[in-house]
Amino acid sequence: MRLVVQVKLLPTPQEASALEATLRACNRAATYASRVAFTQGLKERNGLQKQVYRELKATFGLSAQPAVRAVKKVVDAYAALKAKLQSGNLGRPTSRRYRKAVGSPISFRPEAAQPFDDRCLSWQYDARTVSIWTVDGRMRGVRFACSADHLKTLVQYRKGESDLICRGGKWYLIATCDLPDPEVYEPVDWIGVDRGIVNLATTSNGTNYQGRRLGRYRRWQARKRAELQAKQTPSATRRLARRAQKEKRHANHVNHKISKEIVSVAQRTGRGIAVEALGGIRERVRLRRDQRDTLSSWPFHQLGQHLAYKAKKAGVPFLEVDSAYTSQRCPRCGHTERANRPDRDHFRCRRCGLAGPADHVAGVNVRDRARSAWVFVTAPAPSP
Incomplete structure (x- = not known):
């Protein structure tokens, strides 16, 4: 079975600045590749990569492997959109949500998650550090923190890509772990x-x-959201975003x-x-x-x-x-x-x-x- 393990990065201010620049460059490149894929109908990885590979390296400052990851990110996004359309999650073809989804290219937020494979990211478990590619060069010795159980899972079962994300000014790596499936027993009932x-x-x-306590909590949050939305100030907008994450957690x-x-x-x-x-x-x-x-x-x-x-x-x-x-x-x-x-x-x-x-x-x-x-x-x- 496949699980994800989240670890918290502890970068210095200089390292955090480099990580932020990297995320923004990768997402600008992915948005550009998405526009090309949409206008030319290129939803297949090899065809899109041939079309945009040189541009991603020359214009957006990506190295070879990050450029390949950006292309795969775009292809995966369109594959996920196709699956949603086929399953009916976006409504009927005549609905507003459906037409909006297929009527414009997919765009990526400046700080959207970026996948890194083992060529761009390596783990040093004993030292609890990672080495990661950035637009400012390879950055070594970036510390991370996680529980002992998560570290054990990482050491034994981590496999494939890890996603770099920024949430509320804090940096995280989401690592994919491939655990063996336990044998399912025959239930007595x-x-x-x-x-x-x-x-x-x-x-x-x-x-x-x-759900009474959770219901009261969510109604209280709804009242606070309404109060903040009525203010319409930048500070209120920031507090709304923090409050939404707190309610979700x-x-x-x-x-x-x-x-x-x-x-x-x-x-x-x-x-x-x-x-x-x-x-x-x-x-x-x-x-x-x-x-x-x-x-x-x-x-x-x-x-x-x-x-x-x-x-x-x-x-x-x-x-x-x-x-x-x-x-x-x-x-x-x-x-x-x-x-x-x-x-x-x-x-x-x-x-x-x-x-x-x-x-x-x-x-x-x-x-x-x-x-x-x-x-x-x-x-x-x-x-x-």
Whole structure:
């Protein structure tokens, strides 16, 4: 499995200035290559490299390998855009988002992340330093800091490119690590996880992770954002950017804690984890205007991602099952009706009378569907 490890660089002021100049030069070069790719229809790496390679070196001051990395960065960006268009993430071809995405070349922010391969970047793990190419020449002995666990992972499994990023005036390297996949055990049962807004996650065990505190926190942040936006000053704009990152980190931390606990329980009891497949929920669900911001900004997908990769790392079976009617179906008799859920919090079957918390019932239905799905996943293929 592939994981990323983030380490913090500790450059001197002179080194930080060289890193900033390098990022800006690389992104100016990538933006230029992107315009050429867009106007001439060159989305293939070799063709684009032949067209812009000399220009990237002569005009933007890049060496040979950084110029190649800039071209690959552009090609990867257009490949990612194509995948988004094909999957429908940008809406229909007639939508405004779709037309805006295909109507102009991709541009790169001056401080966007820049990939470095082993020819441009080398690691000295014992000294906790890196040697990195810059537009001012090779810079050696740049210190970095990370935890002991991250350092161990880097030493054993780092492979491929590392991205240089600047966030809030601080410098980081994002290193790719290729870990061996642990063997997935045969589950004795499943833990169904229902995700929501009022309750971030509710398991079939009855464990409830409430979103009340996170909801209050996000509403408070929204009020502060509105106050800062009303000022319309440069200082307010800078504080808005810092506040947005702080809110994002907080939600990420909450999702990490929830997913870590669920995976730990599953691993300890020999069970698997099942969640609802919520892809395309924005297109399927119709909401009132006052609900749209809450649904769009809530970290549903992130919690599912955390559960998936933590389960894979621990060797815990993980499944996504159909989400249709999980909160309206009775897990005892199978009766499915909207009236089974008279309000958001309660479930009562109109046929057999089974009653309980609605999110817990949904988690039980997710668990039951995982039991059925796992039979088909592990069933041997029919002989020809």
